[in-house]
Amino acid sequence: MKGSGMKDSGMKSDTRILVFGATSAICHEVLKLYAAQGASFFLVARNHDKLGAVTDDLVARGARVDGSCCYDFNDWEQHEVAVRQGAQNLGAIDIAIVAHGTLPEQAQCESSSAALKACMDDNFTSAAIVAEACAQQLSRQGSGALAVVSSVAGDRGRKSNYAYGAAKAGIDTLLQGLQGRFSGSGVKIVNIKPGMIISPMTAHLKHGAIWATAADIAPDIQKAIASGRKVCYVPGYWRLIMFVIRSLPTTLLAKLPI
């Protein structure tokens, strides 16, 4: 009998998930795990073709996709519309994932104000507006988890990557504030801090021993969301690495090639 083994594939859930940046490599790996459990998604992305490929994949893995939309993420007004549409299509939002971002060239951000602005728009402003809009929705519901993908780059300003780091630090601070605001309520705010992850976003960089794949870290992210962990470094050893980097005296840090 077909399907007789479904009981073995883990719990079946009907988790309702709103996703911004659904085509990001890290996000897609996390969504695959929820898809295998039969989750429902409302997917938001920037590129229509990519979203189509990701949607096909998630549906084939057992997810229900209850709608999606595509737009320029710097079109700020669209974010609230998308959150409202998502909440309406899904009925309610159990989890909101905010995963979009871009990794700019640091040197370009130094020489071009347009590049610097684009970095801030992509990685801070649009993520902040989406996070606030999601938080509003979860607040209205009185429950749910908001998971935002920030980065270890936001933990300390380093000369090699400080424009991106500053944007991510902004998100960090925003999430701390949200955590305070929703403390004691049914709304959980989860800050996901990936270290160096092999993905299309980092394809141009040289990959060493501390690099992990998106598939490696996805189960940890899912666990952090389930438990409502406030800050989750992935892989876990980045907590230690960033502790060391945060503890370095400024003069020493300046001498390091990072």
Add this chain to the structure above:
Amino acid sequence: MNGSWGGLPIAAADRILERDWRFETLPKLSPTDSVLPYGLGRSYGDSCINSHATQISTRRLNRLIRFDAQQGLLQCEAGITLDEILQVVVPHGWFLPVLPGTRFVTLGGAIANDVHGKNHHHAGSFGCHVQSLTLLRSDGERYRCTPQENAALFAATIGGLGLTGLLVSAEVKLVPVSSDQMEVEDLAFSSVEEFGQLSRDSTEWEYNVSWIDTFARNGQVGRGIFSRARHAHNSGTLKPGRRPRIAVPITPPVSLINKWTVDVFNRAYFARRKQNKGLQYTHYQPYFFPLDGIANWNRIYGRKGFYQYQCVVPRVGGEAVIEALLREVNRSGAASFLTVLKEFGEQRSPGMLSFPRSGLTLAIDFPNRGERTRNLLASFDEIVQSAGGALYPAKDARMPATLFTSGFPRLQEFVSEIDPKFSSTFWRRIQQ
């Protein structure tokens, strides 16, 4: 990684490009440049390498496109691994119809090499189960190919070594299973002739494969273990396997596979498995992929790498040919760690360059000791060629062009389907 599994010194590609999405186009190439799709590099020799030219890594093209869990039809992007496929389909009671000895190959690689498994006598090769595929060619067009539509291109692409264009996606027909367990029986045999008898007596079993002790001397040449198996029906669990937990962390300067270590291993292995324990039950993963449990096992052959040699010889007279090959191994004193013998069935794949065909297939591997190893393999070539046999391109890094030409009678038909901008080190070598 951008090399091949044998770790032989083969010049690398000048550039490796990633393709992230199936709707992307091929890279612009200079008039002198050529391109070759590259999956996980599990081919052993130079068929997956395009030295001094361009390779396209397909690993990020690993999405599912459509899974019909009622009919068992799965359409995926070609860079997905067989492991990733099993993780998805096994819980639904489906299984891949053909599995090679490792699950860490891409779907594209499985098609481009028309891989076979222990069930060739039941299911044919991988290409027999491909329903359709999509090729992106250097003319900028996408070609949907099935046995009916663009049939020649379909047949050329199966076993076509990546030379007919970039395989973007494919649809495969799965087979139903009711358990993740295998029923396995091991039987010792003492000669190739006895192997032949066991093989004939075991055609009812879905999966047959034999391990040969290449160190057995004199009267014992050709002794080994015949292992036959089928999917169990007794257990209701359908769990996919786990990821490997052991790895060979570094490449030792010299091969750890030599005649002493292999001799000791073979004696112990034979002694342990020769007692007939009757039916054993095991999860499919260790049964199909015993070596996948140790990541990077190829490193034990040391920095010079190793040669695999896999031939197929016609069924009639095949046992004598296999025995002649084993005697040649024996006389040379070379150490072959994993020597595998199997009988292929009658079913032909649509693939023009498909390797599996009715007959006996023997796979042997040797650490690379330079000229000495290549001379030994050349002596095998003579035996194989005069028997009317062929070598498996996926495992080859040195066969002479004449052996390739005589082993693949549909070669001319294939050549006219090649994409003019696609090439490989293997292909250039074989044309010289």
